[in-house]
Amino acid sequence: MSNLFLFIARSFFNLSSFSVLLLFLLSFSSFTATEAYDPLDPNGNITIKWDIMSWTADGYVAVVTIFNFQQYRHIQAPGWTLGWKWSKKEVIWSMMGGQTTEQGDCSRFKGNIPHCCKKDPTVVDLLPGTPYNQQIANCCKGGVLNSWVQDPATAASSFQVSVGQAGTTNKTVRVPKNFTLKAPGPGYTCGPAKIVKPSRFVTADKRRVTQALMTWNVTCTYSQFLAQKTPTCCVSLSSFYNETIVPCPQCACGCQNTSQPGSCVDPKAPHIASVVPSTGKNNYAPLVQCTSHMCPVRVHWHVKLNYKEYWRVKVTITNFNYNMNYTQWNLVVQHPNFDNLTQIFSFNYKSLTPYTAINDTAMLWGVKFYNDLLSQAGQLGNVQSELLFRKDKATFTFEKGWAFPRRIYFNGDNCVMPPPDAYPWLPNGSSQQLISTLNLLTTLLAAMAFLLGYA
Secondary structure, eight states, rough: HHHHHHHHHHHTOOOOHHHHHHHHHHHHTOGGGGOOTTTSTTTEEOOOOOOEEEEESSSSSEEEEEEOOOOEEEEEEEOEEEEOOOOSSEEEEEEEEEEEEEOOOOOOSSOHHHHOOOOOOEEEEETTTGGGGGGOOOSSSSSSSSSTOOOOSSEEEEEEEEEHOOSSTTOOOOOOOEEEEESSSSOOOEEOEEEESSSSSOOSSOOOOOEOEEEEEEEEEEEEHOOSOOEEEEEEEEEETTEEEEEOOOTTTTTOOTTTSSSSTTTTOTTTTHHHHTTTTOOOOOOBBOOOOOOOOEEEEEEEEOOOSEEEEEEEEEEEEOOOOETTTTEEEGGGGGEEEEEEEEEEEEEEEEEOOOOOOEEEEEEETSSSEEOSSSTTTTTEEEEEOOOTTOOOOSSSHHHHHSSEEEETTOOOOOOEEEEEEEEOOHHHHHHHHHHHHHHHHHHHHHHHHOO
């Protein structure tokens, strides 16, 4: 963590942007799983709840539910993958609402063949449109989980599993170990299963409460440093009072590999259609447009207008990834004026208050069926909105980059910001207009006094 503090401290001492970026990238290598704390979502996690609902002749039937308790980090297609290692010689006889990716070696069984005999099964969600006799509640969404803020009703996923060759009482059952969660790639670290109080369930008529026979929970936390070696988004800035457009930092998400053709896509190439996949087909490996920053996603913050009591910002999110349509995307922005946000156009908004008393963090996401899909790179690969802020006379200023965000997250990943010394600043004449006027008056008064004294 000390490397991160070093990066922040030296940034304030106007170190060159290259040196700051180098220190920041070096700090990535020293982070551990214990340093995956997210200050904007300190309690965010994914909890896996395993409820034993009934005993069988050689085991039990359980309902496994994955809850996404993260405020703004969601799981999109191709969805989650859950794995674990059995503590004994358990097998999975059958499943509903999910399936294992491999059956394993079941040659020792005759007659009824188990669904899976692997010591370390891997489970995925079923797809939408699965026959009803294979479904249970909260299943069959293709592994997609919404964030808790965007839609808590779709922030959970369940499947039912019938386990054999296991214990048949609370004392003989052994909890699985070595849980893994991919969403769809790495990034999550899961702790050990912990036996907790049995879950309670209220019947539909709310007149009776039942409970599981046994319950254990597994908590998984996310680290961007484990998820990918390089950032996935960057930020560019501009303003009405300065013609300078500050681009994303060069090589923010990597540099173009000129020695390896095909590492990125030139949008002006004549045969681009043969390289780019068909619309709607997601691929976890990014295929990005050739840019100076090489980021799959760019967020542009433009200070657009200045009114007497308000000021206006335009936010544009551009997708440079030809392999990904970002469904249910979201943006988290930190800026001190969000406590006076007056109106937002064409985006949904919710205030996040990780520090309770300080309201400076906002979560933005698209309107359903309108702009909640950020299409793959191309003409339709962008979404935008405008934000209207009310000025607070005690804090508002356009000086020293105050009008620009402190940090931005896209889909839960921290975006690379330009160095502070590159922000668009007010022209010298504007920032010193008051001082220049006073100097002029002082000079005139001194000249008049001199002339009067001379006379």
